[in-house]
Amino acid sequence: MPKTIFEHSSPGRRGVRLPACEFDTPLEDLIPKKYHRKSIARLPELSELDVMRHYIKLSHMNHFIEKGLYPLGSCTMKYNPKINEQLVRHSCFADLHPYQPESTLQGALELLYELQNDLAEISGMAKVSLQPVAGAQGEFTGIKIIDAYHKAKGNTHKTKIIIPDSAHGTNPASCSLVGYDVVEIKSNSEGRCDIDRLRELVDENTAGFMLTNPNTLGLFESQIEEIAEIMHSVDALIYMDGANLNALLGIVQPGKIGFDIIHFNLHKTFATPHGGGGPGAGPVGVVEKLVPYLPVPLIEKSDNGYHLDYSHETTSIGKVHTFYGNFAVLVRAYIYIKMLGAEGLRRISENAIINANYLMAILKDYYHIQHQEYCMHEFVADGTKQKKENNVSTMDIAKRLLDKGFHAPTVYFPLIIPEAMMIEPTETESLESLNAFAQAMIEIAQECAQNPELLHEAPLSTPVRRVDDARAVKELDPIFKIQE
Amino acid sequence: MPYISNTDRDRREMFAKIGIENFDELIQTIPKKLRIKDGLKMDKALSELEITEKIKGKTCQNLCVQNVNSFLGAGVYDHFIPAAVDYIISRPEFFTAYTPYQAEVSQGTLQFIYEYQSMICELTGMEIANASMYDGASAVAEAILMAVRKNHLLKALIPESLHPEYYRVIKAYTEGIGVELVRVPCSNGLIDLDKLAEMLDETVGSVVLQSPNYFGNIEDAHKVSELVHKEAKCLLIACVDPISLAILNAPSEYEADIVVGEGQALGNSMYMGGPLFGFFATKLNMSRLMPGRIVGGTIDKTGARAYALTLQTREQHIRRGKATSNICSNQSLCTLAATVYMSLMGRQGLREVAIMSTQNAHYLARELTKIKGIEMRYPDAYFFKEFVIKTPLPAQKIIEMMLSHGIYAGVAVAENELMIAVTEKKTKAAMDEYVSAMQEVSNA
Numbered sequence: 001m002p003k004t005i006f007e008h009s010s011p012g013r014r015g016v017r018l019p020a021c022e023f024d025t026p027l028e029d030l031i032p033k034k035y036h037r038k039s040i041a042r043l044p045e046l047s048e049l050d051v052m053r054h055y056i057k058l059s060h061m062n063h064f065i066e067k068g069l070y071p072l073g074s075c076t077m078k079y080n081p082k083i084n085e086q087l088v089r090h091s092c093f094a095d096l097h098p099y100q101p102e103s104t105l106q107g108a109l110e111l112l113y114e115l116q117n118d119l120a121e122i123s124g125m126a127k128v129s130l131q132p133v134a135g136a137q138g139e140f141t142g143i144k145i146i147d148a149y150h151k152a153k154g155n156t157h158k159t160k161i162i163i164p165d166s167a168h169g170t171n172p173a174s175c176s177l178v179g180y181d182v183v184e185i186k187s188n189s190e191g192r193c194d195i196d197r198l199r200e201l202v203d204e205n206t207a208g209f210m211l212t213n214p215n216t217l218g219l220f221e222s223q224i225e226e227i228a229e230i231m232h233s234v235d236a237l238i239y240m241d242g243a244n245l246n247a248l249l250g251i252v253q254p255g256k257i258g259f260d261i262i263h264f265n266l267h268k269t270f271a272t273p274h275g276g277g278g279p280g281a282g283p284v285g286v287v288e289k290l291v292p293y294l295p296v297p298l299i300e301k302s303d304n305g306y307h308l309d310y311s312h313e314t315t316s317i318g319k320v321h322t323f324y325g326n327f328a329v330l331v332r333a334y335i336y337i338k339m340l341g342a343e344g345l346r347r348i349s350e351n352a353i354i355n356a357n358y359l360m361a362i363l364k365d366y367y368h369i370q371h372q373e374y375c376m377h378e379f380v381a382d383g384t385k386q387k388k389e390n391n392v393s394t395m396d397i398a399k400r401l402l403d404k405g406f407h408a409p410t411v412y413f414p415l416i417i418p419e420a421m422m423i424e425p426t427e428t429e430s431l432e433s434l435n436a437f438a439q440a441m442i443e444i445a446q447e448c449a450q451n452p453e454l455l456h457e458a459p460l461s462t463p464v465r466r467v468d469d470a471r472a473v474k475e476l477d478p479i480f481k482i483q484e
Numbered sequence: 485m486p487y488i489s490n491t492d493r494d495r496r497e498m499f500a501k502i503g504i505e506n507f508d509e510l511i512q513t514i515p516k517k518l519r520i521k522d523g524l525k526m527d528k529a530l531s532e533l534e535i536t537e538k539i540k541g542k543t544c545q546n547l548c549v550q551n552v553n554s555f556l557g558a559g560v561y562d563h564f565i566p567a568a569v570d571y572i573i574s575r576p577e578f579f580t581a582y583t584p585y586q587a588e589v590s591q592g593t594l595q596f597i598y599e600y601q602s603m604i605c606e607l608t609g610m611e612i613a614n615a616s617m618y619d620g621a622s623a624v625a626e627a628i629l630m631a632v633r634k635n636h637l638l639k640a641l642i643p644e645s646l647h648p649e650y651y652r653v654i655k656a657y658t659e660g661i662g663v664e665l666v667r668v669p670c671s672n673g674l675i676d677l678d679k680l681a682e683m684l685d686e687t688v689g690s691v692v693l694q695s696p697n698y699f700g701n702i703e704d705a706h707k708v709s710e711l712v713h714k715e716a717k718c719l720l721i722a723c724v725d726p727i728s729l730a731i732l733n734a735p736s737e738y739e740a741d742i743v744v745g746e747g748q749a750l751g752n753s754m755y756m757g758g759p760l761f762g763f764f765a766t767k768l769n770m771s772r773l774m775p776g777r778i779v780g781g782t783i784d785k786t787g788a789r790a791y792a793l794t795l796q797t798r799e800q801h802i803r804r805g806k807a808t809s810n811i812c813s814n815q816s817l818c819t820l821a822a823t824v825y826m827s828l829m830g831r832q833g834l835r836e837v838a839i840m841s842t843q844n845a846h847y848l849a850r851e852l853t854k855i856k857g858i859e860m861r862y863p864d865a866y867f868f869k870e871f872v873i874k875t876p877l878p879a880q881k882i883i884e885m886m887l888s889h890g891i892y893a894g895v896a897v898a899e900n901e902l903m904i905a906v907t908e909k910k911t912k913a914a915m916d917e918y919v920s921a922m923q924e925v926s927n928a
């Protein structure tokens with residue numbers, strides 16, 4: 001491994017020269033000594049070239065979308081168009097301050113207004129708030145809205161939210177944060193919500209239901225109308241986790257089939273880059289009756305142009321972000337949507353679905369697949385066959401894929417499939433690239449049978465060999481100890 | 485079709501392999517009546533050339549701070565950003581990578597996060613930091629929630645001098661689990677220490693201290709800490725400007741228990757207030773109560789140095805409803821910008837940024853208060869790079885009039901109070917221009 005940046009430090013080196021300060025009042029005359037820090041913060045000292053070399057060296061140790069296929073299920077690792085990057089960096093986006101007079105932000109506000117409307121149309125919802133900055137924050141916002149709705153109606157007895165056992169971990173975590181009890185519902189043998197069980201679980205205390213559609217098995221929840229009827233009969237609301245929206249663009253509008261609330265992951269469906277873990281954006285759309293509870297401000301248009309609208313302040317859940325959300329991410333998603341249009345969006349989902357089904361059709365002869373029906377944009381294969389026959393785990397298979405130049409699928413999730421490998425190729429992968437990935441998976445299946453030891457050793461050709469996660473916990477080492 | 489490789493020929497080949505004739509067969513599980521009938525109602529698709537023109541139509545209606553003389557702050561600041569920062573964060577190796585779950589092909593991301601955590605701890609004097617929160621506001625909220633996990637006390641004291649938008653976010657984040665937020669009044673732009681002493685008792689779980697506070701004033705953190713820690717279980721949450729830490733007390737010096745803040749000032753463009761990032765640091769004995777991702781050093785199977793996500797059993801993908809936070813995606817790339825920024829600035833550079841900002845702010849304050857009718861709102865408080873003046877006209881009116889001089893005068897914090905932020909980017913000439921415009925405006 002490369003040294004840390006601290007180990008490259010040499011006293012007196014500079015990466016930046018600042019203009020000379022035009023004033024020389026002694027600092028202690030401006031701020032008394034007792035407020036000064038006692039010793040200098042020992043940041044590293046390097047030239048610009050030293051810094052560049054260090055971080056370029058680090059960059060070479062990453063997998064990224066331009067390097068190769070990134071089949072992480074439910075993460076939608078599609079290509080991120082470069083025009084977005086060029087346009088968003090314009091100074092009249094990058095150098096805007098959130099407290100500028102509205103008259104100087106008209107272009108930005110207009111863009112946000114149009115994006116609110118486009119996302120509302122795509123989801124079939126009445127109104128969208130762009131404020132949440134991540135999918136989990138969108139969930140949190142959505143559950144707060146459910147809470148605000150029930151409080152406004154005097155539904156104080158509603159204490160629980162139902163979540164399928166195939167859901168992302170953020171779903172129950174977001175519910176807990178709002179103060180709800182989480183009731184888990186088992187999926188049925190078809191990998192879908194068990195309607196009979198749902199009927200048993202739902203009662204007057206049910207505040208809502210969170211459903212990912214298509215679910216994390218890559219299957220469309222066909223009985224959504226019935227589910228909606230059950231929920232609405234006790235005045236509970238249905239939340240759609242939009243993590244898998246890449247399957248539905250132009251095919252289904254969630255707001256028109258029973259869902260009351262949805263969050264979007266712009267860093268998944270709408271091609272904004274993941275940035276190594278963020279920043280993303282998690283806008284939230286709601287049906288008409290929930291509009292009063294959306295975060296403030298919304299962007300509205302009047303005769304005087306566009307403005308930040310706080311008029312529903314008294315009913316709103318308040319704010320989840322200091323300002324108006326991740327503006328730079330929103331600009332990128334706006335550009336993407338405008339370049340695709342209605343037909344382009346539908347083509348995205350069609351090709352995402354075709355690519356996933358094509359891969360599944362090839363791989364089902366080599367790996368166990370619990371739910372063999374046609375999938376949506378992703379499917380879940382598993383390593384149970386290899387585990388049983390060759391004592392090779394899904395983790396071993398994942399690590400071997402790294403050797404072959406691919407990122408691994410999402411592994412060991414959803415939790416209901418043992419040794420799960422959740423595969424989402426996305427629409428941006430070509431036939432050749434899908435074939436290459438399939439070929440690698442087939443080779444690995446053969447290696448499992450012929451040379452399982454190789455799998456246990458994998459990866460062999462990555463910048464580091466298999467990393468000891470357990471030691472990172474047992475001998476916790478979260479910061480570099482600066483020696484001076 | 486941009487961004488899709490599949491041609492009709494490719495699709496035919498794929499359909500054959502799948503064993504279908506047409507696409508509709510793949511979506512039979514979506515009942516027909518649930519499908520969109522006439523397509524989405526969207527604008528016509530634009531080419532790259534056309535979208536570039538369309539965006540030009542937007543940007544030309546914005547007036548950015550480079551084209552005016554801006555003195556806006558209040559949580560987001562226009563500090564200088566070296567060119568190399570954007571170069572590094574634009575590398576697709578960092579930019580289009582996912583969360584570093586597969587450590588063997590994510591060492592670049594993991595190592596920079598480790599370096600980022602180290603730098604945050606060096607600035608704050610803490611022992612462990614996470615990989616980021618969404619912004620300063622949610623970082624304070626998460627700190628209050630962590631304090632509840634530590635001492636199970638559901639009351640938090642929030643000074644009136646905390647950023648008002650932070651308060652709203654904190655409220656949204658903490659009301660669900662029943663945290664009682666009690667406001668501590670201010671006197672002369674600082675926490676009223678007598679009132680704080682009265683309000684503290686064994687039911688208080690945490691006290692938030694923002695310094696420099698919303699008004700730019702430097703709180704007497706040592707005194708606040710002394711009062712807070714008279715209560716054995718109560719935790720002190722410091723919310724700080726990372727640039728200020730180059731010259732002002734590291735929060736460890738006044739024994740803060742949790743240190744958070746807004747990190748945007750470290751090498752990130754303002755982008756109308758987002759993305760921002762919150763930093764979050766604390767002491768090792770609370771590591772298992774922390775929210776968010778943490779990277780730790782370890783070894784690979786050959787014994788070579790390596791990095792991995794650690795203490796993951798705190799997180800939502802494992803602990804689900806009992807996780808320490810619901811956060812998953814964070815603001816990783818913004819922390820890369822901060823890490824590269826701090827590396828380029830180094831210890832001297834960051835000190836110079838802090839000192840120049842301080843010097844400039846104090847020069848502008850001195851000159852402005854020479855104008856008849858203008859005085860410091862909090863003359864007895866010490867400040868860093870931001871301060872509040874009393875204005876002879878409504879502050880909103882002044883902001884409008886100064887705009888016609890090409891100046892963003894500041895943020896109105898009360899009817900006749902204007903808050904002004906100054907960074908190292910301001911020259912004496914730019915500040916003199918502000919002063920003479922203000923002279924004209926306030927005598928109008």
